Amino acid sequence: MKGRGLTYLCFVLCLLQLSLSSCGDDDLKTAAKLSDKSILNRDRTKNVDIIYSDSAKVKAQGFAPILDKVMPANGGGYQEMPKGIKINFIDEFTKIKGSITSDYAIMRDTEKIATFKKNVVVVNETLTFNTEELVWDQNKRMFFSPKGVVTKPDGTVLNAVDFSATEDFSVINWVNGSGETYVPNNFGQ
Template sequence: MKYRRFLLFSLAIVQMQLLLSSCGDDDLKKVATISDKKVAITSNRSYGVDVIYSDSAKVKARGFAPILDKVTPTDGAHYQEMPKGVKITFYDKLMHKDGTITSDYAIMKETEQITIFKKNVVVVNVNLTFNTEELIWDENKHSFFSPKGVITKPDGTVINAVNFRAPEDFSTVDFENAFGETYIKGDLTQ
């Protein structure tokens, strides 16, 4: 019995030595360099955020986010994250609802002046409904971009669009490599 305990104890010591010897100097150096790269992030969380965007005292849009995190990393690239999604309502000159954008997640990168909407993104206005998984708004170019999505028009036309682009008001759309289904009015036999 004593011999068996001694054997188990000896095996345990040999295993410990093998484990410790496998940690070379290179691994320890990597740990030191990784720990030197400390990243400090400060975050401010707000709940039930309702923001109104106006220009020349006219309301252009209203945005609502259940949660808004304002994040300030040490590198200075500030951003605002909406982890529970966002809904933006656009208004025309007469303050009538002109369209909406909703998504399950959004991030506004202040330095780059872009906003990225992700997960179940839906754009609705009188001309179309656009469904995608990612939509990017470039404030400098005053345009929206998406790698791909589905456009549905009021007449029932459905277009699968690649490289979707539209101005801020979605008055026109541009895309490549599209395919879909459309409806033509009138008698085609004549």
């Protein structure tokens, strides 16, 4: 009987040790996030389809697998897309004329600034722009990026520093750059 009680006690202690060892750092990090007093509210929506219109005309349509609407205690809410976003720009005939994709995005409501990060790709008829960070300032109606690569349909490739573009990417500028361009055989004739 004494041996059986000792075996039972060892079994219970082993189970207790296993259950305690399953509590790791990840659980503690999650608990810290849940108890964060700086966030008043966080609402999560999955498979979001966002329409952006201006003067009652649809200008863009965005798709995000996850959209978190966050309201911090100090105000200044924001919308975060931790799994990325794809935005299609739409012309007056409801045709897609370009797109932006990124692995992460955040839209700050008060500042009216959207930041796209990680594997950002802008595509339209005149260029493809690849960067790791692109900022859209809704008030200025401009895009900004510290650096990126512009690829044109003719094969021209430019490394652009301090890149900026109008909201429709019809006008692009950069401060410093380098790259390769292709000149047709009949150039200068």
